[in-house]
Amino acid sequence: MPRMLDVSDDVRAEIGDEEADRLLAGENTPGSYDCTSCRTPGDSGQERTSTVLFVGEETAVLAFAHASCLPSQIVTVSEEQLQGAVRSITREDGTVPTEATPSQAVLGVTSGLVLIEGELHPALVVEPTGPIARPGAAPGGGDDFLPLLIEQGFLPVASLDTVPPVLHGWSVLLAMGQLHAVFQPGPHGSAPVAWWQAHQPLQVTDEWRTAVNKTRTVLLFAGPAGSIGRQPREDLLRDALDGAAARGLLAAGAMPLAGT
Structure with a gap:
C-alpha cells in the first residue's frame, strides 16, 4: 500500500532512487512506527x-x-550516537542520544528571554548533569566541558553586557513551535551534526517564540555542571548566568534559527 511518506532530495540521494521508490510504494516502510522525535506512535498509511x-x-x-x-532530512552523528539511536528505535532503551561525548552526563536545556542592551533575546541555557570528559580521556580526569565549548568557537563570557558573536555553521531547530535540536558543523565540511x-x-x-x-537568532549560554542550575524563573536564571559569568x-x- 502506498505510504504518505516524505523523502527529501538529500535522503533520496543517499539511499538511491530504487530504495526511495520502494519506500514510497510501501514495500519497506512499516505502517506503524514510533516517531524518532516525539517518541509517540505514527502511521505512515x-x-x-x-x-x-x-x-x-x-x-x-x-x-x-x-x-x-x-522534515525529512539527513542527521550526521557519531558512530556511538548512531548505536544509541538504534537502541532507541528498537526499544532496547528509551532514550535518544543527546551528545557526542563519551560521558554519560546528559545536557540539560532551558529556554528563556535574556535582556541585553535593552532588548529581550531568546536564549537557550545548557548545563550538563555531570562532568564532561574530553574524548579519549581517562575516567575521573576532570570536567572539560568549558574548554571543549571554547575550542568549538564559543566565546568565554565575563558579563552579559553584549550579544555574543555568531557561531557559523551552528543552528537551532524549531519545528511547530517546539525545540528539537541544536546542530553543529559536521567534520570536514560535511552535513551538520x-x-x-x-x-x-x-x-x-x-513570548520566547515571538x-x-x-x-x-538564538543565544546559547553554557556552563559546566553545577555552574547555573535549573532556575524556575527568568529573573533567577539571569542572576545565575551573571554569577557563572563572574566566576569565569x-x-x-549566537546561532540562526532553523525551522519555524
Missing part, C-alpha cells in the same frame, strides 16, 4: 511521515517521524 536518515562513520539507520515534528537532540520536543513560551520569530564559568554564542 494515515498521516504525513518524514524519513530521517541517521548517518554515522560506518553505518546508517533510516527512521521515521511525524512530518509535523521533523546533532550536538543536542531532544528526547521529546521541548515547549517554549509564546522573540525568536523576530530575531531569527560561562561561554556563549
Whole structure:
C-alpha cells in the first residue's frame, strides 16, 4: 500500500532512487512506527511521515517521524550516537542520544528571554548533569566541558553586557513551535551534526517564540555542571548566568534559527 511518506532530495540521494521508490510504494516502510522525535506512535498509511536518515562513520539507520515534528532530512552523528539511536528505535532503551561525548552526563536545556542592551533575546541555557570528559580521556580526569565549548568557537563570557558573536555553521531547530535540536558543523565540511537532540520536543513560551520569530537568532549560554542550575524563573536564571559569568564559568554564542 502506498505510504504518505516524505523523502527529501538529500535522503533520496543517499539511499538511491530504487530504495526511495520502494519506500514510497510501501514495500519497506512499516505502517506503524514510533516517531524518532516525539517518541509517540505514527502511521505512515494515515498521516504525513518524514524519513530521517541517521548517518554515522560506518553505518546508517533510516527512521521515521511525524512530518509535523521533523522534515525529512539527513542527521550526521557519531558512530556511538548512531548505536544509541538504534537502541532507541528498537526499544532496547528509551532514550535518544543527546551528545557526542563519551560521558554519560546528559545536557540539560532551558529556554528563556535574556535582556541585553535593552532588548529581550531568546536564549537557550545548557548545563550538563555531570562532568564532561574530553574524548579519549581517562575516567575521573576532570570536567572539560568549558574548554571543549571554547575550542568549538564559543566565546568565554565575563558579563552579559553584549550579544555574543555568531557561531557559523551552528543552528537551532524549531519545528511547530517546539525545540528539537541544536546542530553543529559536521567534520570536514560535511552535513551538520546533532550536538543536542531532544528526547521529546521541548515547549517554549509564546513570548520566547515571538522573540525568536523576530530575531531569527538564538543565544546559547553554557556552563559546566553545577555552574547555573535549573532556575524556575527568568529573573533567577539571569542572576545565575551573571554569577557563572563572574566566576569565569560561562561561554556563549549566537546561532540562526532553523525551522519555524
